[in-house]
Amino acid sequence: MKMKKYIVNDIKEALEQIKKDLGEDAIILSTRSVKKGGFLGIGAKRYLEVTAVCEDKEQEKTESSEVYKLQELLVKNREKRQEEEIRELKQMLQEMKQMLGMQRLSDLPQNLQRILKGLQAQEVDQTIAGKIVEYLRISYGDVSLDDSLRRSLAEHLLAFVKTEVPALEGTVLFSGPTGVGKTTTLAKLAARLKIVEKKQLAILTLDTYRIAATDQLKTYATIMDIPMRVAYTPKEAKMELDAMKSFDVVLIDTAGRSQNNDMQMSELKALFEVIQPNLAFLVISMNSRFSDLKDVLERFQVARHTHLILTKMDETRTFGHLINAPLIGGIPVAFITNGQRVPEDIVEANAKDIAHLLSREVLRIAQSS
Known part of the structure; x- marks a missing residue:
């Protein structure tokens, strides 16, 4: 040749x-x-x-x-x-999209431009932010940055907020990335079930990677007089759950996992399939970056979670994830935590409250720009 x-x-x-x-x-x-x-x-x-x-x-x-x-x-x-x-075509389309976005932004009335920047500053999903501003433009043309706009903005945001507070019954699994506050969140809900709802409950932990986490949970369980057991494998967890059938609720704590670790994701999937919980909470921190939040929601789908719990709301001034997380994950927000105190710092997710909170913060940013 x-x-x-x-x-x-x-x-x-x-x-x-x-x-x-x-x-x-x-x-x-x-x-x-x-x-x-x-x-x-x-x-x-x-x-x-x-x-x-x-x-x-x-x-x-x-x-x-x-x-x-x-x-x-x-x-x-x-x-x-x-x-x-294909790469060149994608790059060209992205550049065209950015140019069109800039053109649309410049075509908007000045106050709507400020509202859009406020939504972006709150890290509201770009598609949702664009739809909301377009609704306002069609409805009002330009707007005044006053309380009437805050109410109107809240109404438009409400359409994108997805919440649901389930009854805590049977087996309830908590999972999520490392450091998001799963154990503390579980303790807050345990106190609510024990003290307020007078439920007969027990705690099962599989978080055996960190001794401190097990000790912390044992301390909470002892204070609240709640039985607690430890399991090291999915098979052991199933045996323990069979022995706890007489309880109204069993809260199951798991070790923090990285969404980038395929083995840990496989372990979580196997655990879910063995336990088959009645409810499965995915616990995510509010101060996560948008790209990380999206990655976590996509990778943790192996456990087929039923609801979200968003934590550490007190550590951020950016609240767009209250809309973004259920939108991307396809499951509603059930609870939001806003501090370390047990059991005080946890609230039921309320769609109207979330919409009004976001509208207030967006308007504050718009008024200061």
Whole structure:
């Protein structure tokens, strides 16, 4: 197999040289545009680089092998070009989308521009923010940044808020990333069930990775006079749950897991399939970055959670995740925690309260911009 590259002005010139050098049976392997000449890239002229191949009659014994390799190389080269074209197309579409977004922003009345910036500052999903501003534009044209707008904005936000507070019965599983406050949240709900609702409950923990977490939960359980057991495997957890059937509620604590660890995600999936809880809470921190929040919600779907609990609301002034999390995860927010105190710092998620909180913060940002 003979291979040769040509630097030519156009494809016609390339074909003439290839035919002369390699014969009529030659095959063009690839073409690409190159620049040559000039000084430091200035004044360089664009040429066409053509790579061609042909059979070598002296290697007839390896003909079939070489043809196969050539076909394989051609396929790979074509796939590579297609991938590059797709990447370029995606980049072009993204740039066009950004340009159109900037154009729409500049076309908006000044106060609506401020509202949109407020929604963006609160990290409300870009699609939702755009829809809300468009609704306001259609309904009012321009707006005044006053209390009447706050109420109207809250009404529009309410359509995107998804909440549901379930009855805590049977087996209730808590899982989520490391450090989001699962154990403290579980203790808050345990106190609510024990003291307020007078439920007969027990606690089962599988968080055996951290001794401190088990000790913390034991302390809470002792103070509230709640039975607590420890399991080290899904099989042990199932046996413990079978022994706890007489309780109204069993709260199940799990170890924090990284959404980027495939093994840990597989372990969580296996645990869920063995336990089959009545409720499964995914616990997420409100101060997560939007990209991390999205990643967690997508990867933790292996456990088929029924509800969200958003924690550490007291540690942020950005509340867009109250809308973003249920939108991306496809499950409602049940509870929100806003401090470390047990059992005080936990509230039931209320859609109207969330909408009014976000509208107030958006308007505050808009008024100060």
